[in-house]
Amino acid sequence: MEELRSAMEEHMGLMADLVQKLSSELRSGMRPAYDNFIGFFHAIDWKEPWLISLLTFHVVLLIITIFSRKNTNFQMCLFLLTLLGVYFAESLNRLLGDNWKKFATQNYFDPSGLFLSVLWSGPLLTIAILILINTLFCMCYLIVRWKKAELRHRARLSRNKQD
Structure with missing residues (x-):
């Protein structure tokens, strides 16, 4: 022991x-x-107008996503647009890196694309994930409604056979 x-x-x-x-x-x-x-x-100088505009864009896109949650077709278009924005982030980073003096006080656009990934792709991917989760919930709700309708139909058929 x-x-x-x-x-x-x-x-x-x-x-x-x-x-x-x-x-x-x-x-x-x-x-x-x-x-x-x-x-x-x-x-980052957060008072730059283009950064404020970028953050405002993401907030407006999030609000549109929330208010359009019942409109599945619109949400699918929004989902594809957000993923296209992420897809073209590398090209956008290269373009903005070449022209940063026209709109920014410093060059945020490094070749690895960290800045654009955090402030452009990150919020877009978050919104895309929210749309995807909402779509999955809508699909589950639709499946439940379909199954209830199917059960009601079967019950009606069995009542008609008994009569």
Whole structure:
């Protein structure tokens, strides 16, 4: 019995060490990512008119997405347009990188496209995911309605056969 107890205590000690190491790695692992995000956030001049317009565009698109949630055909068109916006992000990054002096105070458009991915593709993909989730809910609701109608029809047929 004593051997079992000591084995359990040893196992619990090992588990506690593993949990402690994992939690310290997670805490130290998130700090560099957080520092990079804060550096990215502070490197941008958020008062530039084109950035304000871009953010306004995304907010308006989100509002349109929310208010048109019952119109599935419109939402599918919106879904395709958002995905096309993401698809052409690389070309857009190249175009904006070549002409940044005409509308911006600094060149945000690096060859890897990080800036445009975060401020253009990220919100568009988020909106596309919202549309996709809404479409799945609509489909589930439609399937339930269809099944209820089918059951009502079968019940009517069975009542007619009994008469």
